[in-house]
Amino acid sequence: MSFGSTIRARLLLLLGGATSLAIALLLGTLALVHWIRTVETRLRAETQLVLNNSQKSTYDLIITQNSLQKLLRLRDIDELEKALAGYEEQAKRQKTALATRPALAPSLAALDTAAKTVLDELLLGNNAGAIDRFVNNYSRAFTAMLDALKTDSDAQQAAAQAESVRNEAFLTRLLIWVIGGAAVLLGVLIFVGYRFQASISLTLQTLARELDRGAKVLSENVAQIASSGQTLAESASHQAATLEENSASLA
């Protein structure tokens, strides 16, 4: 392999390495930004979901309470039967919605029990007794349920916030590692570049020395040739003089 092709190959290698590293860093950064955005979006969605669920649950509870309260005002059994079906459907919907939150199970069970005491009286036609149970049992259980719902929602929000803080800390650590990694890679690139430059300089110095030595040899040779030419000229001149003398002597 010639000297020129070796340098070209090394330059291409260095350029290729630097380009690959730059692309890797760019892709890595893009992937990191995308991941951070994904995590942020997920956390935001989770927090929003907690808030939405909390609002919906509160709304469901109030609707159920209103349905039950409406039953207390009804006297006509036909109307009561119809409204009772509506209440049971609403209570079932509420129960299904809150079943996904185990922390609320005891309060929900207490609310169900309190509602049952109201319905038991109501179904016996004892409206006064039903109102008494509603005021003394159901309303208290309802307040406890709302408190439990608030506590659970606050806990879920706190958990989401804690996860957000954890993720932020992880991202900070990751960023430090990425910057550190990039710095190491940059150091490696600088080292490789330095070694490459050093190897090229060494080669060029060797070449210069060899050229210098060649020039010296050439100069010596030229001097020697010049000296030989001088000697030859002198010999020719001497020979001519000799020939002239010989000619004169013969004449």
Added chain:
Amino acid sequence: MISRLCRRLLSLSLLALPFSLFAQGLDPAVQTKVNAQITQIVALATDPALVRAVRDQNASLPPDYAAMTQEKWKALPILEPFVRSLTRNPAAAVIKAKKTEFVTEAFLSDAAGLKVAFLAKTSNWSHKGKPKHDKPMSGETWQGPVEVDESTGQQQIQVAVPVLDGGKPIGSLIIGLSLTKLTS
């Protein structure tokens, strides 16, 4: 000591007197409205479906009716078939169809005060021995005191009229009227 107690009781009685008078009597304008409702209730009591239902029950009391006691009645849920049968018979249908917006409750009793039809389950299975049934059974109209309906918190008054068959009382029709609605 005793005289002090007597004085206190007397004071309490005097304090309670105005409320008692208010409960017993009605403002003449309101009474006029109640009277108008009573006229309609009397007309309702003459409905053939009501008269027939009372007459039939007086003639032949079903065994489950005869076996019913106040304790059993009190323990019966309102959605039980026996109770529902009393809200879904022809007499109940007529009462329901003809009830006005002022009606809060309505029940029809036979001669023995046992229920024939109603809109809402009554507290008592039999009203025999109570003025709201006994008065109509003597051919008179009865009007109760003003009371507060615990379910609605509204003031109401009960009136009872006889169910006549050939001019003879065979049962009673008792209707609860919302005074709050009548006066609004």
